[in-house]
Amino acid sequence: MAELRKASIAFSGSPLDRxxxxxxxxxxxxxxxxxxxxxxxxxxxxxxxDSAGMLVWGTLADAPDNAELVFLGLDRSDGGEKAxxxxxxxxxxxxxxxxxxxxxxxxxxxxxxxxxxxxGARSLVDWHxxxxxxxxxGHSTRPAKGGWQRSCENCGAEHFPRTDPVTIMLVEHGxxxxxxxxxxxxxxxxxxxxSALAGFVEPGxxxxxxxxxxxxxxxxxxxxxxxxxxxxxxxxxxxxMIGCVGTAQGTEITLDETELVEARWFTMEEVQASLxxxxxxxxRCPPPHTIAHHLFQWWVAQ
Amino acid sequence: MAELRKASIAFSGSPLDRxxxxxxxxxxxxxxxxxxxxxxxxxxxxxxxDSAGMLVWGTLADAPDNAELVFLGLDRSDGGEKAxxxxxxxxxxxxxxxxxxxxxxxxxxxxxxxxxxxxGARSLVDWHxxxxxxxxxGHSTRPAKGGWQRSCENCGAEHFPRTDPVTIMLVEHGxxxxxxxxxxxxxxxxxxxxSALAGFVEPGxxxxxxxxxxxxxxxxxxxxxxxxxxxxxxxxxxxxMIGCVGTAQGTEITLDETELVEARWFTMEEVQASLxxxxxxxxRCPPPHTIAHHLFQWWVAQ
Numbered sequence: 336m337a338e339l340r341k342a343s344i345a346f347s348g349s350p351l352d353r354x355x356x357x358x359x360x361x362x363x364x365x366x367x368x369x370x371x372x373x374x375x376x377x378x379x380x381x382x383x384x385d386s387a388g389m390l391v392w393g394t395l396a397d398a399p400d401n402a403e404l405v406f407l408g409l410d411r412s413d414g415g416e417k418a419x420x421x422x423x424x425x426x427x428x429x430x431x432x433x434x435x436x437x438x439x440x441x442x443x444x445x446x447x448x449x450x451x452x453x454x455g456a457r458s459l460v461d462w463h464x465x466x467x468x469x470x471x472x473g474h475s476t477r478p479a480k481g482g483w484q485r486s487c488e489n490c491g492a493e494h495f496p497r498t499d500p501v502t503i504m505l506v507e508h509g510x511x512x513x514x515x516x517x518x519x520x521x522x523x524x525x526x527x528x529x530s531a532l533a534g535f536v537e538p539g540x541x542x543x544x545x546x547x548x549x550x551x552x553x554x555x556x557x558x559x560x561x562x563x564x565x566x567x568x569x570x571x572x573x574x575x576m577i578g579c580v581g582t583a584q585g586t587e588i589t590l591d592e593t594e595l596v597e598a599r600w601f602t603m604e605e606v607q608a609s610l611x612x613x614x615x616x617x618x619r620c621p622p623p624h625t626i627a628h629h630l631f632q633w634w635v636a637q
Numbered sequence: 638m639a640e641l642r643k644a645s646i647a648f649s650g651s652p653l654d655r656x657x658x659x660x661x662x663x664x665x666x667x668x669x670x671x672x673x674x675x676x677x678x679x680x681x682x683x684x685x686x687d688s689a690g691m692l693v694w695g696t697l698a699d700a701p702d703n704a705e706l707v708f709l710g711l712d713r714s715d716g717g718e719k720a721x722x723x724x725x726x727x728x729x730x731x732x733x734x735x736x737x738x739x740x741x742x743x744x745x746x747x748x749x750x751x752x753x754x755x756x757g758a759r760s761l762v763d764w765h766x767x768x769x770x771x772x773x774x775g776h777s778t779r780p781a782k783g784g785w786q787r788s789c790e791n792c793g794a795e796h797f798p799r800t801d802p803v804t805i806m807l808v809e810h811g812x813x814x815x816x817x818x819x820x821x822x823x824x825x826x827x828x829x830x831x832s833a834l835a836g837f838v839e840p841g842x843x844x845x846x847x848x849x850x851x852x853x854x855x856x857x858x859x860x861x862x863x864x865x866x867x868x869x870x871x872x873x874x875x876x877x878m879i880g881c882v883g884t885a886q887g888t889e890i891t892l893d894e895t896e897l898v899e900a901r902w903f904t905m906e907e908v909q910a911s912l913x914x915x916x917x918x919x920x921r922c923p924p925p926h927t928i929a930h931h932l933f934q935w936w937v938a939q
Contacts, residue, residue: 344843346841347842347843353839355854356854356893356895359895452841454840454841455840456841459840462840465772466773467772467773468770468771468773469770469772470767470768470769470770470796471767471768471769472770473769473770473771473775473776473777475775483839492767494772495801495837496839496840497801498802498837498838498839498840499797499799536800536877537655537757537785537798538756538761538798538799538800538870538872538875539648539651539753539757539758539761539870539872540649540757541646541868541869541870542868542877542879543868548655552657565843566844566845568841568843570840570841575838575844577844591658
């Protein structure tokens with residue numbers, strides 16, 4: 336079951352071979368930029384979809400003049416081998432996914448491998464669009480290594496796409512049928528919407544320290560015995576979600592009102608009812624493509 | 638044993654309370670910048686040490702005029718509560734730790750809690766020193782939120798300290814006494830120096846996918862059943878090392894010579910002899926403050 340869960344989480348399982356050896360070999364990469372090469376068609380950061388709900392691909396001839404191209408990898412799905420690219424759009428978008436309602440439909444309609452391919456491409460081109468200048472000296476930068484780097488011609492700095500590690504955690508208390516889960520409702524979330532607590536891992540801490548710090552900051556609850564469960568790439572804009580479980584030393588909550596509107600303990604039955612979307616469910620669950628949903632499923636199956 | 642291992646890994650276990658509530662409250666933070674506040678004394682990024690090998694602290698009066706100050710957290714170690722700060726140095730340093738021989742001595746001499754405090758501070762001030770300009774528009778930026786953000790007055794972009802997730806993995810093959818571990822020697826490493834394979838997690842992949850991709854790229858070995866073991870913050874400049882173990886599907890190695898000079902399989906006895914630094918040890922182990930060393934210890938204890 337563990338392997339099944341990991342294989343099926345949204346935004347994982349891209350069918351592309353990233354072929355990183357081509358990134359550092361400009362001649363070999365240029366040779367792949369031929370009539371067989373495919374261009375992922377995007378409107379800004381939104382994918383074009385065909386009537387079957389599949390990603391739409393063009394050729395490199397569809398790229399605007401002077402567009403920055405990034406190399407996504409090789410597609411061997413139809414027996415051949417096609418190099419896949421995407422264009423950097425004029426503007427990026429670092430808003431959280433909640434602010435992108437169009438994407439909800441895409442996330443539920445795209446096949447898993449298509450969604451994974453799109454998510455990785457989106458993170459990469461969004462990073463380029465928001466990192467056209469050198470953070471070290473302010474000069475403009477150019478893509479290098481097939482779009483897996485930007486280089487500054489002025490100071491020589493090399494910049495790499497970001498992936499920000501975020502811990503997201505099941506905080507549990509009690510034994511057996513009395514087990515309960517600590518969940519929170521973030522600022523601006525709809526009434527009844529709860530999810531697992533989460534926060535960025537900061538410089539100078541382990542995953543386990545990050546989990547304990549976030550839970551303490553947001554709810555005042557002390558957590559011990561933190562264990563990793565599963566991870567997910569999350570492309571809004573580019574997080575690595577690291578799902579963990581930990582044991583609370585108490586149940587008293589001191590809310591950080593700059594982060595959460597409310598936090599409370601849910602029983603196993605309440606979490607199960609919410610996953611099942613029963614009429615009397617006490618909360619609205621995060622949707623199935625989120626790691627929080629997978630964590631809830633893992634927890635009720637224990 | 639798992640908890641002991643996690644508690645004792647180098648650069649973890651900082652004694653400071655990060656007190657993130659103060660970061661977003663300029664008045665409260667200013668009130669902490671009083672005569673009790675402490676300034677971590679650094680020469681560039683190198684810590685000043687006293688005769689007992691402890692970090693040296695000054696007061697905010699020791700900060701150069703117009704220095705950018707970052708808030709590290711609250712120190713309650715002596716029963717009081719002192720706000721701790723550090724200055725952003727004129728230049729950062731993104732070289733790998735191997736290029737900083739002075740730091741080797743510091744890493745082995747500093748007490749664990751001092752090393753953790755220094756590592757987190759180093760990552761943070763180094764990030765500021767190398768990110769004084771807005772990557773989105775090229776304008777200069779200013780520190781915000783106690784140094785946990787930089788803001789652009791021109792385009793409004795907010796930038797946050799980086800923490801780059803890196804997988805580092807034990808790749809094993811065989812059962813019982815026949816178990817062997819796949820290790821590699823990187824470009825420029827001394828003869829006989831081997832470590833676990835490692836690589837950055839890229840946008841669009843899980844931790845487990847990142848492990849499998851890196852091992853395949855660097856050695857041609859297919860890995861399955863990847864499991865997380867432990868993590869470590871690594872401040873050269875700011876990685877989150879994510880230690881995993883996986884099972885190789887075969888032992889044939891196809892070396893990526895742009896990454897590794899050599900790669901080979903080591904037996905349990907060979908890894909143990911290397912950890913023990915016996916005269917006939919077949920390789921030089923990574924030093925005790927590395928996660929690779931901890932992973933090797935974990936592996937031989939299985």
